[in-house]
Amino acid sequence: MTDPTAGQRDVNRGRVLAAVTRGANSRAGIVADTGLARSTVAGLVQELLAEGRLTEDAAPAGQRLPGRPPKVLRVAGGRSVVVAVDLGHSHxxxxxxxxxxxxxxxxxxxxxxxxxxxxxxxxxxxxVRIAKRLLRATRQAADAGGVGLPAPVDVRTGSVGTGNLLPRWVDRRPAAELSARLGVPFAADNDANLGALAEVTFGGARGVDDLVYVKAATGIGAGLLLGGRLHHGVGGRAGEIGHVPVDPGGPVCRCGNRGCLETVASTVQVLSAVRSHEAAPATMADVAGLVTAGDPGASRVVTDAGRMIGRVLADLVNNLSPRQIVVGGELAAATEPLLAGVRESIDRYAQPGLARGIAVTPSSLGVSAELLGAAALAMRLGHAAPS
Structure with a gap:
């Protein structure tokens, strides 16, 4: 008979590893981060140390206090094979x-x-079907998994929050569901957060500790990396820039407000505007083709979308002072006019000293950013023991 507590134990192990990844490098820090009982944390940490998935070393000299030298917990390194899942609105x-x-x-x-x-x-x-097929075809055994979706995810519970593009997913725990089906620990996060994680782990933003990753697609969201750590906010809702009002008299947004950024600058609006004067483009790749061919109407529509996004990002620049803004998602297929519009608004509305010091770049990973972010999430959680 299957132990009914085994699945929850795997979830709690993942939560401990996730807490260490986020910077909780002591048992007390893990308790504060996860809300798990001290005895539960102590037992799980001991297991993970014995398996080599965590290490415990003396703290750097600058972090030591008088008395017994403290020790810090870290996720162990090594090669791992992970399952990465990217759930979008239609894929x-x-x-x-x-x-x-x-x-x-x-x-x-x-x-x-x-x-x-x-x-x-x-x-x-x-x-699950695709993952199992791929694991058979590649003759691999997965160590861990990560999943991203266009919705806020509470990193403490793994539950999907309200007010997102996937309302039927509210209160579901996709990481726990996939873990139970595939037999390995999973972690879940918002797709824009995973885009940020991918860029600093595998992409053109390596070494950057303060970064904003913008995913501009059917919805618009931002992944915030502050001081080298993803910033989730309460309930995983940080970075919901798509619901910043930019036109008080604009159309009603799905969130209930009027004139949100998402109602004027998402791929839905861009495609609709271009269709008003061109033979109906089916995708953003078609719009990008029109831009490349020099179509002035398509270029103007995309530039205007970039200006609106940049206006909202300028406020983030003034408040957070990131080193780099990376723009990804389907809308970024029309890279040049989109980034030109973003840059123009940041230069106009952000503090001059901050605007001059920030790089605005396209995603170096393109459409693979969120998938690789899910892989980076699984890797950082350290679920896989070193090979």
Missing amino acids: CRVGVVAVEDGAAVVLGEGTARLDVDASPDEAVDQA
Whole structure:
């Protein structure tokens, strides 16, 4: 008979590893981060140390206090093979990824087109089927997994929050569901957060500790990396820039407000505006083709979207002073006019000293950013023991 507590124990092990990844490097810090009981944390830490998934070393000299030298917990390194799942509004994308020494190699990848919100059960089923097929084809055994989706995820509980593109997923715990089906620990996070994580782990923002990653697609969100750590806010809701009002008299947003950024600058609005004067482009790749061909209407529409996004980002620049802004998502297919619009607004509305010091760049990972972010999440959690 299966132990009914085994699944919860795996989830709690993942929560401990996630807390250490976020900077909770002591048992007391893990308790504060996760809300788990002290005795539970003590037992799980001891297990993970024995398995080599955590290490415990003397703290650096600058962090020591008088008395007995403290020790700090860290996630162990090594090669791991992870399952990465990217759930979008209309796709389920899965990869089997080998990660070692800051490099990721996608060993196998598969995508299913479906309405992810219409049937969460079917989306999870698809992810599991694709993952199992890829693991068989690549002859790999997964050590861990990560999943991203366009919704706030409470990192303490793993639950999906309200007010997102996938309302039928509210209160579901996708990491726990995938873990139970695939037999390895999983972690979940918002897709924009995973884009930020991918860029600093595998992409063009390596070494950057303060970064804003913008995912501009059907929705618009920002992943915030502050001081080298992802900033989630209460309930995982930090970075919801798509719901910043930019036009008080604008259309009603799905969140209930009027004129949110998402109602004027998402791919839905860009495609609609371009269709008003061109033969209907089906995708943002079609719009990018029009831009490349020199179509002035398509270029203006995308530039205007970039200006609106940049206006909201200028406030983030003034408040957070990041070193770099990375723009990704489907809208970034039309890279040049989009970034030009973003840059123009930041230069106009942000403090001059801050604006001059910030780099605005396209995602170096393109459409793979969120998938590789899910791999980076699994890797950082350290679920996989070193090979």
